[in-house]
Amino acid sequence: MGAAAQISRRERIMSKKRCPGRKLFDGKNYETVVRKLCTAWARDCTDSEAAAFAGISKAALSGFLKNNPLISEQKERLKQTPVLKARETLHRAIEEGDAGLALKYLERKLKEEFSPLRLHAGEFTGKIEPVAPDVWVFRDDIAGINAAIEREITEIRALQKSMKTK
Numbered sequence: 001m002g003a004a005a006q007i008s009r010r011e012r013i014m015s016k017k018r019c020p021g022r023k024l025f026d027g028k029n030y031e032t033v034v035r036k037l038c039t040a041w042a043r044d045c046t047d048s049e050a051a052a053f054a055g056i057s058k059a060a061l062s063g064f065l066k067n068n069p070l071i072s073e074q075k076e077r078l079k080q081t082p083v084l085k086a087r088e089t090l091h092r093a094i095e096e097g098d099a100g101l102a103l104k105y106l107e108r109k110l111k112e113e114f115s116p117l118r119l120h121a122g123e124f125t126g127k128i129e130p131v132a133p134d135v136w137v138f139r140d141d142i143a144g145i146n147a148a149i150e151r152e153i154t155e156i157r158a159l160q161k162s163m164k165t166k
Contacts, residue, residue, distance in 0.1 A: 024064070025056050034071070037061070041078035 025033045033054045040050035051061040065072045094102045106114040 025054075025060055028055065038074070038078055041075045042081045044079050044082045 024030065033056055036054035037050050040053040045053065047061055047065075048058055051058045054061075065075070090101065090105065094105065103114070107116065
Protein backbone atom coordinates (compact mmCIF):
# COMPACT_ATOMS: atom_id res chain seq x y z
CA MET A 1 0.00 0.00 0.00
CA GLY A 2 1.36 3.41 -0.95
CA ALA A 3 1.99 6.29 1.45
CA ALA A 4 -0.77 8.42 -0.16
CA ALA A 5 -3.34 5.65 0.26
CA GLN A 6 -2.35 5.14 3.87
CA ILE A 7 -2.65 8.89 4.64
CA SER A 8 -6.05 9.19 3.06
CA ARG A 9 -7.24 6.13 4.98
CA ARG A 10 -5.87 7.65 8.19
CA GLU A 11 -7.56 10.99 7.43
CA ARG A 12 -10.89 9.23 6.89
CA ILE A 13 -10.59 7.43 10.22
CA MET A 14 -9.64 10.64 12.03
CA SER A 15 -12.46 12.64 10.45
CA LYS A 16 -14.95 9.98 11.52
CA LYS A 17 -13.68 10.16 15.09
CA ARG A 18 -14.13 13.95 15.19
CA CYS A 19 -17.78 13.88 14.08
CA PRO A 20 -19.28 10.61 15.25
CA GLY A 21 -22.97 9.88 14.95
CA ARG A 22 -25.77 11.61 13.21
CA LYS A 23 -25.67 15.30 12.35
CA LEU A 24 -27.74 17.64 14.49
CA PHE A 25 -31.30 17.88 13.08
CA ASP A 26 -30.33 15.33 10.39
CA GLY A 27 -28.28 17.96 8.58
CA LYS A 28 -31.11 20.49 8.32
CA ASN A 29 -30.24 24.17 8.56
CA TYR A 30 -29.74 25.00 12.26
CA GLU A 31 -31.12 28.56 12.10
CA THR A 32 -34.21 27.48 10.15
CA VAL A 33 -35.00 24.68 12.60
CA VAL A 34 -34.51 26.90 15.66
CA ARG A 35 -36.66 29.66 14.09
CA LYS A 36 -39.46 27.15 13.40
CA LEU A 37 -39.20 25.75 16.94
CA CYS A 38 -39.46 29.27 18.39
CA THR A 39 -42.50 30.00 16.20
CA ALA A 40 -44.21 26.82 17.39
CA TRP A 41 -43.43 27.48 21.06
CA ALA A 42 -44.73 31.06 20.74
CA ARG A 43 -48.01 29.43 19.65
CA ASP A 44 -47.92 27.28 22.81
CA CYS A 45 -47.31 24.06 20.89
CA THR A 46 -46.16 20.94 22.69
CA ASP A 47 -42.65 19.64 22.04
CA SER A 48 -44.07 16.96 19.73
CA GLU A 49 -45.95 19.59 17.74
CA ALA A 50 -42.91 21.89 17.63
CA ALA A 51 -40.69 19.06 16.42
CA ALA A 52 -43.18 18.15 13.70
CA PHE A 53 -43.48 21.80 12.65
CA ALA A 54 -39.67 22.09 12.42
CA GLY A 55 -39.38 18.76 10.59
CA ILE A 56 -37.20 17.04 13.18
CA SER A 57 -37.68 14.04 15.44
CA LYS A 58 -38.84 14.38 19.02
CA ALA A 59 -35.64 12.60 20.11
CA ALA A 60 -33.50 15.18 18.28
CA LEU A 61 -35.43 17.99 19.97
CA SER A 62 -35.12 16.35 23.38
CA GLY A 63 -31.36 15.97 23.00
CA PHE A 64 -31.04 19.52 21.70
CA LEU A 65 -32.93 20.95 24.70
CA LYS A 66 -30.91 18.81 27.11
CA ASN A 67 -27.64 20.16 25.67
CA ASN A 68 -28.85 23.78 25.38
CA PRO A 69 -30.38 24.99 28.67
CA LEU A 70 -30.62 28.58 27.39
CA ILE A 71 -32.85 27.45 24.52
CA SER A 72 -34.89 25.44 27.02
CA GLU A 73 -35.42 28.59 29.12
CA GLN A 74 -36.32 30.56 26.01
CA LYS A 75 -38.88 27.86 25.15
CA GLU A 76 -40.60 28.34 28.51
CA ARG A 77 -40.73 32.12 27.99
CA LEU A 78 -42.09 31.75 24.46
CA LYS A 79 -44.83 29.39 25.61
CA GLN A 80 -46.19 32.25 27.77
CA THR A 81 -46.72 34.46 24.69
CA PRO A 82 -50.35 33.42 23.96
CA VAL A 83 -51.35 33.93 27.61
CA LEU A 84 -49.77 37.37 27.69
CA LYS A 85 -51.43 38.34 24.39
CA ALA A 86 -54.80 37.13 25.69
CA ARG A 87 -54.39 39.16 28.88
CA GLU A 88 -53.41 42.22 26.85
CA THR A 89 -56.45 41.79 24.58
CA LEU A 90 -58.71 41.30 27.59
CA HIS A 91 -57.48 44.44 29.34
CA ARG A 92 -57.66 46.48 26.13
CA ALA A 93 -61.31 45.42 25.69
CA ILE A 94 -62.10 46.30 29.30
CA GLU A 95 -60.42 49.70 28.88
CA GLU A 96 -62.60 50.28 25.80
CA GLY A 97 -65.67 49.79 27.98
CA ASP A 98 -66.76 46.18 27.40
CA ALA A 99 -68.88 45.86 30.56
CA GLY A 100 -69.84 42.23 29.94
CA LEU A 101 -66.25 41.18 29.62
CA ALA A 102 -65.30 43.24 32.67
CA LEU A 103 -67.97 41.42 34.72
CA LYS A 104 -66.83 37.99 33.48
CA TYR A 105 -63.26 38.92 34.44
CA LEU A 106 -64.35 39.93 37.95
CA GLU A 107 -66.51 36.80 38.34
CA ARG A 108 -63.44 34.64 37.74
CA LYS A 109 -60.86 36.80 39.48
CA LEU A 110 -62.89 37.74 42.59
CA LYS A 111 -65.26 34.80 42.97
CA GLU A 112 -66.22 35.59 46.56
CA GLU A 113 -67.53 39.01 45.61
CA PHE A 114 -68.76 38.69 42.01
CA SER A 115 -69.65 35.05 41.33
CA PRO A 116 -73.31 34.60 40.34
CA LEU A 117 -73.41 31.25 42.17
CA ARG A 118 -72.23 30.84 45.72
CA LEU A 119 -71.62 27.60 47.54
CA HIS A 120 -71.89 27.68 51.30
CA ALA A 121 -68.53 27.62 53.06
CA GLY A 122 -67.62 24.41 54.83
CA GLU A 123 -69.59 21.25 54.17
CA PHE A 124 -71.58 21.11 50.95
CA THR A 125 -75.24 21.47 51.83
CA GLY A 126 -76.49 19.94 48.61
CA LYS A 127 -78.03 23.17 47.37
CA ILE A 128 -76.85 25.77 44.90
CA GLU A 129 -78.01 29.26 45.72
CA PRO A 130 -78.35 32.00 43.09
CA VAL A 131 -77.18 35.38 44.35
CA ALA A 132 -77.23 37.66 41.30
CA PRO A 133 -80.61 39.02 40.12
CA ASP A 134 -80.03 38.03 36.48
CA VAL A 135 -79.50 34.42 37.53
CA TRP A 136 -83.15 34.09 38.59
CA VAL A 137 -84.01 33.23 34.99
CA PHE A 138 -82.33 29.90 35.74
CA ARG A 139 -84.27 29.26 38.96
CA ASP A 140 -86.22 26.33 37.47
CA ASP A 141 -82.99 24.74 36.27
CA ILE A 142 -81.39 25.30 39.66
CA ALA A 143 -84.44 23.80 41.40
CA GLY A 144 -84.18 20.74 39.13
CA ILE A 145 -80.49 20.36 39.89
CA ASN A 146 -81.14 20.71 43.64
CA ALA A 147 -83.88 18.06 43.44
CA ALA A 148 -81.54 15.68 41.61
CA ILE A 149 -78.82 16.30 44.21
CA GLU A 150 -81.30 15.62 47.00
CA ARG A 151 -82.35 12.31 45.37
CA GLU A 152 -78.71 11.26 45.01
CA ILE A 153 -77.92 12.12 48.64
CA THR A 154 -80.96 10.12 49.82
CA GLU A 155 -79.91 7.14 47.70
CA ILE A 156 -76.31 7.29 48.99
CA ARG A 157 -77.53 7.43 52.61
CA ALA A 158 -79.78 4.42 52.00
CA LEU A 159 -76.87 2.47 50.50
CA GLN A 160 -74.61 3.43 53.41
CA LYS A 161 -77.28 2.33 55.90
CA SER A 162 -77.78 -1.03 54.12
CA MET A 163 -74.01 -1.64 54.07
CA LYS A 164 -73.78 -1.01 57.83
CA THR A 165 -76.55 -3.51 58.61
CA LYS A 166 -74.91 -6.32 56.59
